Amino acid sequence: MADKKKMSVAEILAAARAADGAGEKPAAAEAAPAPEQPVAEKPSEAAPKAAPKASKPAASSEGGRPSVAEILAMARAKKAAGGEAEAAKPAAKAAPKPAPAARAAAKPAAAAATAGKKGVQRDTASILAAARAAAKPGPVSKAEAPSRPAAKPKPKAAAPKAPPRPVPPKPTRPQPAVKKAAEEDRRGFLQIATGSFLAVGFTALSVAGGLFTLGLARFFFPNVLAEPPSKFKVGFKDGFPSGKVETKYVAQYGVWVVNGDFQGEQQIYALKTVCTHLGCTPSWLEAEQKFKCPCHGSGFYKDGINFEGPAPRPLERYAIRIADDGQLEVDKSRTFQEELGQWADPQSYVSV
Amino acid sequence: MHASPFFLSDVAGFLGGYYAFIAAMNGVFAFLLWRKYGQPGWAITWSAFAGGMMVLASLALSGAPSLVPALPDSVRTVVNALSGPVLYSLGTMALFTVLFIFRKFFVQPMVAWTILNAALVLMGLSMADQNFAAIVMKPDNVPIVGLVFLLAFFTWVATKQAVVNDERIARGEPPMEKVNDEKVLVWPDLVYTELICMVAVTAFLLLWAICLPAPLEEPASSVKTPNPSKAPWYFLGLQEMLVYFDPWYAGVVLPSLVVFGLMAMPYLDFNKQGNGYYSIAERKFAYLTYQFGFLVLWITLIILGTFLRGPNWNFYGPFEYWTPYKVEVLNNVDLNQMFWVQWLDMPLPRAATDAPWYSQLGHILLREAPGLALLGLYLVALPPLLAVTIFRGMFAKMGFIRYLIMSNLMLLMLSLPLKMVLRWTMNLRYIVSIPEISLNF
Numbered sequence: 001m002a003d004k005k006k007m008s009v010a011e012i013l014a015a016a017r018a019a020d021g022a023g024e025k026p027a028a029a030e031a032a033p034a035p036e037q038p039v040a041e042k043p044s045e046a047a048p049k050a051a052p053k054a055s056k057p058a059a060s061s062e063g064g065r066p067s068v069a070e071i072l073a074m075a076r077a078k079k080a081a082g083g084e085a086e087a088a089k090p091a092a093k094a095a096p097k098p099a100p101a102a103r104a105a106a107k108p109a110a111a112a113a114t115a116g117k118k119g120v121q122r123d124t125a126s127i128l129a130a131a132r133a134a135a136k137p138g139p140v141s142k143a144e145a146p147s148r149p150a151a152k153p154k155p156k157a158a159a160p161k162a163p164p165r166p167v168p169p170k171p172t173r174p175q176p177a178v179k180k181a182a183e184e185d186r187r188g189f190l191q192i193a194t195g196s197f198l199a200v201g202f203t204a205l206s207v208a209g210g211l212f213t214l215g216l217a218r219f220f221f222p223n224v225l226a227e228p229p230s231k232f233k234v235g236f237k238d239g240f241p242s243g244k245v246e247t248k249y250v251a252q253y254g255v256w257v258v259n260g261d262f263q264g265e266q267q268i269y270a271l272k273t274v275c276t277h278l279g280c281t282p283s284w285l286e287a288e289q290k291f292k293c294p295c296h297g298s299g300f301y302k303d304g305i306n307f308e309g310p311a312p313r314p315l316e317r318y319a320i321r322i323a324d325d326g327q328l329e330v331d332k333s334r335t336f337q338e339e340l341g342q343w344a345d346p347q348s349y350v351s352v
Numbered sequence: 353m354h355a356s357p358f359f360l361s362d363v364a365g366f367l368g369g370y371y372a373f374i375a376a377m378n379g380v381f382a383f384l385l386w387r388k389y390g391q392p393g394w395a396i397t398w399s400a401f402a403g404g405m406m407v408l409a410s411l412a413l414s415g416a417p418s419l420v421p422a423l424p425d426s427v428r429t430v431v432n433a434l435s436g437p438v439l440y441s442l443g444t445m446a447l448f449t450v451l452f453i454f455r456k457f458f459v460q461p462m463v464a465w466t467i468l469n470a471a472l473v474l475m476g477l478s479m480a481d482q483n484f485a486a487i488v489m490k491p492d493n494v495p496i497v498g499l500v501f502l503l504a505f506f507t508w509v510a511t512k513q514a515v516v517n518d519e520r521i522a523r524g525e526p527p528m529e530k531v532n533d534e535k536v537l538v539w540p541d542l543v544y545t546e547l548i549c550m551v552a553v554t555a556f557l558l559l560w561a562i563c564l565p566a567p568l569e570e571p572a573s574s575v576k577t578p579n580p581s582k583a584p585w586y587f588l589g590l591q592e593m594l595v596y597f598d599p600w601y602a603g604v605v606l607p608s609l610v611v612f613g614l615m616a617m618p619y620l621d622f623n624k625q626g627n628g629y630y631s632i633a634e635r636k637f638a639y640l641t642y643q644f645g646f647l648v649l650w651i652t653l654i655i656l657g658t659f660l661r662g663p664n665w666n667f668y669g670p671f672e673y674w675t676p677y678k679v680e681v682l683n684n685v686d687l688n689q690m691f692w693v694q695w696l697d698m699p700l701p702r703a704a705t706d707a708p709w710y711s712q713l714g715h716i717l718l719r720e721a722p723g724l725a726l727l728g729l730y731l732v733a734l735p736p737l738l739a740v741t742i743f744r745g746m747f748a749k750m751g752f753i754r755y756l757i758m759s760n761l762m763l764l765m766l767s768l769p770l771k772m773v774l775r776w777t778m779n780l781r782y783i784v785s786i787p788e789i790s791l792n793f
Contacts, residue, residue: 281575340788
C-alpha cells in the first residue's frame with residue numbers, strides 16, 4: 001500500500017484500467033499477488049514502481065490483447081510527460097476500450113467492490129473502478145465483445161485461487177459487525193448517558209425519599225416519651241368507697257376508676273374517657289350520676305352503659321387487677337367492650 | 353334573670369347606638385318615601401316610628417336598669433319554657449310553609465320593612481337580657497346574626513322577583529329578565545360596582561377584626577373537651593345531624609349525598625321552564641325541595657346549633673342561662689329494645705357468647721328484624737308506591753332510573769327530619785342497631 005501511495009492517482013487508475021482491459025481481475029490480483037509468477041517483461045518494466053497491482057495485469061496479459069501494451073505505453077508516456085492530473089483523464093478517455101473490458105471483468109471486481117463497501121479497507125482503485133463501472137458503462141465494440149466471454153472464464157480461472165480469497169472476506173465480515181456495534185455504541189451513548197443520568201437521578205431521589213421517610217418515622221419514636229406509662233397504680237381498694245367515681249386520673253391517664261354496681265355485682269372498674277359516638281371526653285355529672293358528652297349530648301350511666309344521645313355502645317373498660325403490693329393497677333393496653341360480651345372477663349374488673 | 357347592673361351599663365351604650373341606627377334608617381326610608389316615591393302617608397308612619405326609636409335610644413343610653421327597654425320577665429320565662437327542639441323544628445317548618453304560601457303578601461316592600469324593623473326591635477329588647485346578649489354578642493356568633501339578616505334579605509329579593517315574574521307570566525308577558533336582555537352593562541357599571549364592593553368589604557372586615565377579635569382559648573388537650581364543644585359555624589348543621597345518627601351516616605354518607613345530590617340536580621331536572629329567570633310557580637317542586645333542604649335542614653340547624661345548644665349539647669331557650677348542670681331527663685332506646693322488650697315483653701334475642709358465628713349472625717339479624725324491615729319498606733317499597741301515587745306524573749316524565757335516583761335522594765334527605773321527630777316523640781335512638789360491627793342507623 002505504501003508503494004501505491006507513492007504513485008499518483010492517475011497512474012493507479014491507468015494501471016487499473018490497463019489491468020481491466022487485459023481482462024485481469026485486480027481484486028484477485030490484490031488478494032493473491034504471489035501466484036502470479038509469469039510476469040511479462042513489458043509490464044514488469046513498465047510498472048515495477050507503479051504498483052504490484054500493475055504487474056498483475058501484465059501477468060494476465062497472456063490473454064493476448066494488444067490493447068494492454070498500448071495502454072501501458074500510453075500511461076508511461078503520459079507519466080513521462082509529467083501531467084499527472086491532466087494525464088489521468090486523457091488516459092481514461094484514451095482508453096475507452098479497457099473501460100468496457102473492466103466492466104466485462106466487473107463481476108468479480110464488483111464482488112470485491114461490494115465486499116469493499118461493506119469492508120473497512122477500500123482501496124482507492126476498487127472504489128474508483130466500481131464508481132466508474134457504474135457511472136460509465138461505455139459502449140462495447142464488437143472487437144471487445146469477445147473479451148467478455150474471455151473475461152468470464154478468467155475469474156473462474158482465478159477461482160482456484162479462491163481459497164485464499166474467502167479468507168480476507170472473513171475478517172472483513174466480522175469487521176462490519178464490529179463496526180456496527182461500534183456505531184450503535186456511539187449513537188446509543190447519548191441515550192445511555194442521559195438514561196443513566198435519569199437512573200442516577202431517580203436512584204438518588206428514591207434514596208433521599210427513603211431516608212426522609214425513615215427520618216420522619218424517627219419522629220414517632222422520640223428519645224423522651226412524655227406519655228404516662230400504660231400501667232399505673234391508683235391506690236388501695238379502700239380509696240374507692242361504694243358508688244364513687246374517681247375523676248382525678250382523667251387529666252393524666254384518661255381513666256375513671258369507679259366502684260359501682262354492674263348487673264347486681266359490686267365491682268371496681270376503669271372506664272375509658274372516650275365517648276363511643278365521636279370520641280370527645282364526657283364529663284362526670286355528680287348531681288345526675290351520669291357521664292355526659294359535651295359534643296352531641298350522649299349520656300352514660302355510672303356503669304358505662306349508654307342511655308341517651310347518639311352513642312351507639314357503652315364506654316369501654318380498661319384492664320384492672322390487684323398488684324402484688326395490694327394496690328389496684330390499671331392496664332391501658334387492654335380494653336373490654338360490653339357489646340362484645342367482654343365485661344364478663346374477670347380482668348376487666350375487681351370484685352369488691 | 354341573671355341580669356346585673358354592670359351588664360346593663362355595659363350594654364346600654366351599644367343599645368343606644370343600635371336604636372339610634374334603627375331610627376336613622378327609618379328616617380332615611382321615610383324621606384325617600386316622601387320625596388322619591390310620593391307616599392307621604394307611609395312617610396309619616398315611618399318617621400313616627402323613627403321618633404319612637406329615638407326615645408328608646410335615649411332610654412337605653414340612660415343605663416338605668418328600670419329604664420333600659422327590655423322584654424318583661426314573664427315573656428322571657430314563657431319563651432324559655434316553650435322553646436325546645438321540637439317546637440323549634442316544627443316552628444321553622446311552619447314558618448317556611450307560611451312564607452311560601454303567602455309569599456305574595458310578604459314580598460311587598462312595606463311588609464318586609466315592617467318585619468325587618470320588628471326583628472331589629474325584638475333583638476334590641478332581647479339584648480337587654482344578659483343570657484341572650486352573652487350568646488348573640490359572642491365574637492364567634494356575630495357572623496351568624498349577620499347571616500340571619502343577610503339570608504332573609506336575599507331570599508326576599510329572589511322571592512320578590514319570582515313573584516313578579518309569575519304574575520307577568522300569568523298575564524302572558526315575558527319575565528323581567530327577558531324584557532331587556534339584549535345587552536348587559538359591564539364597563540364601567542359592573543366593574544365599578546365590583547371595585548367599590550371590594551373596597552367596602554375589605555374596610556368592613558378590617559374594622560370587624562379590630563373591634564371583635566377572634567376568641568382564643570386554652571391549648572387543646574385530648575382529655576379536656578370544652579363544654580359545649582362546637583364545630584365551626586358552617587358545620588353546626590352537621591353537628592346537629594350527628595346528634596341523631598351514627599357518625600358514619602351523618603358524618604360521611606349524608607354530607608356526600610348532599611354534594612352528589614346537588615351535582616345530580618341538572619340531570620334529574622326534566623322541567624324546561626324557569627330557565628334563566630326567577631320563577632316559583634313554574635318550578636314548584638324544585639324550589640320547594642331545594643329551599644327545604646337549604647333553609648330548613650341546613651340554615652336553621654346552624655342557627656339552632658349556634659344559639660340554642662349549650663353545655664352538654666342540651667337545648668337552652670334564648671333567655672336561659674347556660675349551665676352545665678342543667679338536668680335533662682332523656683332515655684333513648686333502640687328500636688330492637690322497644691320491639692322485643694317493651695312490646696313483646698321478652699328478652700332480646702342473644703346468642704350464647706361461645707356460639708358459632710352463624711348463630712351469632714342469625715341472632716343479630718333476628719334482633720334487628722323490625723328495624724331492617726322498616727328500613728326496607730322505607731327505601732325499597734316506598735319509591736314504587738310514590739311512583740303510582742303522588743309522583744305519578746314525575747315518574748312518567750323522568751323514566752325509571754332518574755326517578756329512582758331522585759326518589760332515593762329525596763327519601764334519604766327526609767330521613768333526617770323523620771329521625772329527629774322519632775327521637776323527640778318516641779325517644780328512639782337507632783332503628784337498626786348493630787354495635788357489634790359499628791353499624792347503626
